[in-house]
Amino acid sequence: MSDRRSALDRIDTTVAHPARRYNYLLGGKDNFAADRASAEAIEKAMPAIRLAALENRAFLQRAVKFLAERGIRQFLDIGTGIPTADNTHEVAQRIDPAARIVYVDNDPIVLTHARALLTSTPEGVTAYIDADLRDPRTILDDPEVRATLDWDRPIAVMMVAVLHFIRDDEDPQGVVDTILDALPPGSYVVASHSTWEYLPADAIAALEAANADGRFRARTGEQLGKLFQRLDLLEPGVQSVSEWWPQEASQPRPSIEDVAFNAIVGQVRARG
Template sequence: MGGLVTGRSGELSAADRIDTTVAHPARRYNYLLGGKDNFAADRESGDALAAAMPTVRLAAVENRMFLQRAVRFLAQQGVRQFLDIGTGIPTADNTHEVAQAIDPTARVVYVDNDPIVLAHARALLSSTAEGHTAYLDADLREPEQILAHPDLRTTLDLSQPVALMLVAILHFIRDDEDPGGILARLVAALPAGSYVVASHVTWEFLPPAVIAKLEANNHDGRFRARSTEQFAGLLDGMELVDPGIVSVARWRADDAPQPRPSVQDVSFNGAVARIVR
């Protein structure tokens, strides 16, 4: 639902990399959220997912609300730096807006690979005068490139706590690409007292017939749903914040509209974990 990020020297320019004939996760997610920054291929892909799982739009909305609640919670805990990988196309209440509403000095680095995401981010996501935002074109599968990027280094102080946001992106990392290793390399660069905010699609609550339809739409094999146990394995060694790994619709959602959607309708796990040494 989020988007992978890519950027290597010698590749096509951002504008030349736009392929409107192929669905992109960030643009499809924008469509599912009711946005207008998408193309026919993205809408066709989103409609196919909705045909297989009619509540997929609800899942996208609940995932977005989870991100906002998690950012608000961490900002209230005193976290002032956020590294948001797999940003997606800007909507309302983006990471920096939520954080800077609590502390205008909050600093945010956004990372994504879709040139349209980056264009919108640079045009629409403006920081408070006291804070700062930056936007990177980099690859989650190459975390060292993200961490070494000069714009990250001038925006964030990696000696101070950082909230690493991996919301709706880890399920686009295949097992053979070692998502646990990627996460471990990012976490190793952050000090104790930092946090990881993550959400991940799970199909463990869905009927086999629905799973089969969803799998049929996974044409390139890029998408990898994982169970609660598998998701927990990615966060191994960190200290889960209460209530642990739960549906994104249930994570600290007492003030959200009631009743809350079922875990089957959302099929998204979410968690916030504290980095300890």
């Protein structure tokens, strides 16, 4: 209880946090007035933002299933967000109960919920650390991460809906490269990223106004591909989150204009 109280004491409920805002957009209840106000300001500029959040979440679940079915048994989920249905470990451990997952987030409320709700199968492991993607070495060198994951075997790193919170002056390419340098050959990276390139000018202007603090940085599909140019991207390459291996491929899918998120899944090349 003291750890929970300490974590909750660190939460500034007067400032919107991406994880809690995302929770609100997904229909969750673990958010505060500032998070809701921020989400609603974005929704005015981009009415399909709730659909975008749902499609982004569905992409994560499909990608985890895709990789687990291909033998990946270790996942490092960075920017976890507040737990909801079918989290990374649940999808992976349905395929192999011995799968091992580490969740990473920098919001105390996320870690509090994670420890309470993200429970592993008896055969597998789930761990949770408080760290920030902007400092990737703190993630890679964390004792819990080193102990939970076998760094001689392939690992899937999930960076879903998180890189757009790293500004250009915070060196997103350096962040990505630091992680790629640490991964064993045969590992994978799953990433999604907001894009405004298909939105009308008035929507972009409204989103820029809602992003007055400059914390958010949308990027084009080309820019996302460049961040991960060292990977062998799986087909269909850089693609809308709604179009990356959809389960109902025969059914009409939301447009990139609506979801405004691109995605990639790529494999780390053999070295040497």
